[in-house]
Amino acid sequence: MSTAVLVSFRLGGTDGVSVEAAKWAWALGQLGWRVRTLAGTGCADQLLPGLAIDADQPPTSRELADALADADLVVVENLLSLPLNPPTAQLLARVLAGRPALLHHHDLPWQRPRFARLPPPPDDPAWVHVAINALSQRQLARRGLQAALLRNAFDPSAFAAGRRQALRDALGVEPDELLLLQPTRALPRKNVPGGLALSAHLARQPLLHRAGWRAVRYWLAGPPEDGYGPELTRLLADPPLPVTHGLPPGGPWDPADLYAASDAVVLPSFWEGFGNPTIESALARRPLALGPFPVARELAAYGFSWALPDDWTPATHAALAADLAEWLAEPQKWRTDRNEAVARRHFALTDLPLRLDPLLRRVLGRSPLP
Secondary structure (H helix, E strand, C coil): CCEEEEEEEEECCCCHHHHHHHHHHHHHHHCCCEEEEEEEEECCCEECHHHCCCCCCCCCHHHHHHHCCCCCEEEEECCCCCCCCHHHHHHHHHHHCCCCEEEEECCCHHHCHHHCCCCCCCCCCCEEEEECCHHHHHHHHHCCCCEEECCCCECHHHHCCCCHHHHHHHHCCCCCEEEEEECCCECHHHCHHHHHHHHHHHHCCHHHHHCCCCEEEEEECCCECCCCHHHHHHHHHCCCCCEEECCCCCCCCCHHHHHHHCCEEEECCCCCCCCHHHHHHHHCCCCEEECCCCHHHHHHCCCCCCCCCCCCCHHHHHHHHHHHHHHHHCCCHHHHHHHHHHHHHHCEHHHHHHHHHHHHHHHHCCCCCC
């Protein structure tokens, strides 16, 4: 049995890279691979602290080479995509030179303002680059790197039976209180001010009150990162409507619980490499309000029924709130049915092994199956 090692800054968490890496690990297992995980922090088969984003120094060449010694294939999850630990990335590129590797790019340097002028990821004839959206694929091509396109995949059954009442009770949400979920971490690009503004507009929609909703509560599920804590504290100190932040005791709570407890979802981001809540909300049959991130239009082209804004202004907030209020107050079952059907048809996790197999054949020059 061949061995694949998935390596990243961190694994095993709720961030998008960790979530999608776990799905790739499952798919590789379905294709007959033995899979190991290697990361700087989090939950992995092996932790090598020098791989972490905030590591003081990289691992030694011997440590990294030994950790990858049994790998017939290395899958690099974002560690060679974003320059968050450049010395370690340079070391990993040297260790992987001439070895079969899939570089799974969730984000790219120029997609973050602070890295806008930095060069593209490293390349090697033995590697295959994989983008999760067509925009990244085109941007890599303009920089001389050909990448395959493999979008994120989702398990529809994972959203079938969330604990709605238990989580609402733990959050202290009243039966006639509409809970609007932003299922993200708190970072500048996640646009928490936009989520708050849209929620405030929604709370003023007469249609909701006539439908029996007494109030709207905005719920930001994830923690602050990248030094955003003080700004988040300022934003939540005097909010325009009731706000809940984080997860309550009584868990662990999984994504199905979060979507089940909510009545609608807002993803106001300026940028998402993919934006998993788009598909997750469809599978959970929840109305969705979107921000103006470019990849949303790629996903909408599959046939989702979403209102897609061109910008993020007070007028946009009002228009999205009106659309969401109509969807909630006069349940548009056709929209919910359509979005769920599109998500199941085009983004099913069960299809991931079949979609991953050609990339394995390309990088290995042979079938990875026994």
